[in-house]
Amino acid sequence: xxxxxxxxxxxxxxxxxxxxxxxxxxxxxxxxxxxxxxxxxxxxxxxxxxxxxxxxxxxxxxxxxxxxxxxxxxxxxxxxxxxxxxxxxxxxxxxxxxxxxxxxxxxxxxxxxxxxxxxxxxxxxxxxxxxxxxxxxxxxxxxxxxxxxxxxxxxxxxxxxxxxxxxxxxxxxxxxxxxxxxxxxx
Numbered sequence: 001x002x003x004x005x006x007x008x009x010x011x012x013x014x015x016x017x018x019x020x021x022x023x024x025x026x027x028x029x030x031x032x033x034x035x036x037x038x039x040x041x042x043x044x045x046x047x048x049x050x051x052x053x054x055x056x057x058x059x060x061x062x063x064x065x066x067x068x069x070x071x072x073x074x075x076x077x078x079x080x081x082x083x084x085x086x087x088x089x090x091x092x093x094x095x096x097x098x099x100x101x102x103x104x105x106x107x108x109x110x111x112x113x114x115x116x117x118x119x120x121x122x123x124x125x126x127x128x129x130x131x132x133x134x135x136x137x138x139x140x141x142x143x144x145x146x147x148x149x150x151x152x153x154x155x156x157x158x159x160x161x162x163x164x165x166x167x168x169x170x171x172x173x174x175x176x177x178x179x180x181x182x183x184x185x186x
Contacts, residue, residue, distance in 0.1 A: 007046045015124045016175035018058045025056040053096040057106040058089045110186035132165045
């Protein structure tokens with residue numbers, strides 16, 4: 001029986017976990033699994049490959065600023081291979097061998113990383129907060145006023161959504177704050 005040539009995994013990550021995402025993909029490549037596809041909400045496809053140390057980097061852009069030819073050429077000029085775009089994050093990779101440490105990041109300075117965190121905060125975290133404040137909390141109030149079975153079920157659903165949103169907002173906020181602080185020290 002032949003060796004497996006593709007592998008599929010499910011993994012959840014938030015918009016604030018982009019560094020962990022980069023490291024996860026790097027480790028998979030070191031183990032001989034080259035990243036080839038991502039499907040929301042967290043399904044990865046890898047192809048069997050020669051194990052090697054490959055750096056993966058993510059750059060956040062919004063959906064209005066897609067990976068244009070000029071944008072991609074800028075990264076290609078520095079040896080980065082563009083892979084795909086998922087939820088505003090552009091995935092790039094480059095072999096780690098024979099590169100100086102400063103060539104192993106797509107960012108030229110700490111301020112660029114801080115700017116990316118600001119974009120993530122404005123374009124992803126704030127809309128999540130608005131949904132919580134304008135949709136979920138008012139629905140909790142509305143559904144709590146009725147005593148029929150459907151309203152109780154909806155109330156339970158909105159309680160669960162409220163908890164999930166609070167946990168996500170806290171995780172994302174804390175993680176982005178830590179990253180901002182880390183980059184400000186650089």
